[in-house]
Amino acid sequence: MKKIHLFIFGCLLLCYSCTKELNTIHIDFAHLTVRFSNHTNESFDNATLYIGAKNSSNSFIAIDSVQFQNIPSNISPIDRYSTDMDNFFTKNIGFHEGYFYCKINGEQFVRIPFPDSIENSMQLEKEKLLAISENFGFLLKLSNGKEGYIEGYNLNHGIPNPTNEYGGYNYVKIDVKSSGISGFTTSQVIN
Numbered sequence: 001m002k003k004i005h006l007f008i009f010g011c012l013l014l015c016y017s018c019t020k021e022l023n024t025i026h027i028d029f030a031h032l033t034v035r036f037s038n039h040t041n042e043s044f045d046n047a048t049l050y051i052g053a054k055n056s057s058n059s060f061i062a063i064d065s066v067q068f069q070n071i072p073s074n075i076s077p078i079d080r081y082s083t084d085m086d087n088f089f090t091k092n093i094g095f096h097e098g099y100f101y102c103k104i105n106g107e108q109f110v111r112i113p114f115p116d117s118i119e120n121s122m123q124l125e126k127e128k129l130l131a132i133s134e135n136f137g138f139l140l141k142l143s144n145g146k147e148g149y150i151e152g153y154n155l156n157h158g159i160p161n162p163t164n165e166y167g168g169y170n171y172v173k174i175d176v177k178s179s180g181i182s183g184f185t186t187s188q189v190i191n
Helices: 002-019 126-130
Strands: 024-027 030-038 044-054 060-071 099-104 107-112 121-124 135-142 147-154 169-177 180-186
Touching: 030 044, 044 169, 060 135, 121 126, 135 169, 135 180, 147 169
Parallel strands: 024 121, 030 169, 147 180
Antiparallel strands: 024 030, 030 107, 044 060, 044 135, 099 107, 135 147, 169 180
């Protein structure tokens, strides 16, 4: 009987850990999974991702932020790279100290995880964003002074061209490249 209880407890623990959302920002029922990558051979001490909206004067007003520490360059210290983030067996080849070093579709980059201090997820109040504008976005500031704005979407209409009409997962892709910081939001699955 004791073995059965331990087995059930183990199964429940496994189910809970497999369903935990990582790198996710919640706005009402929308889930935004952040894909933050450094495509340069430059490391940064830190970066701050501000979430907010531009007001009628086109000034960005943040309602919350996430602090990232130690943004490594795209050069793997172990000289191993993942080549397919969707393949369970090859995904972890480039994993080192919490970062995924990748070479996919001719691009070399390192995926930056959400900080553990916020338990890999944050909840935002839609009303605070709507008080500024219907359209929200993200502003990433690097420790070297570079910054870039990433357009979100209209909060009243939702993400354009959703793949799942009942919500599902949406993505915010943020890339640091030698040409600058860029990104977009999408409902399409991305690496």
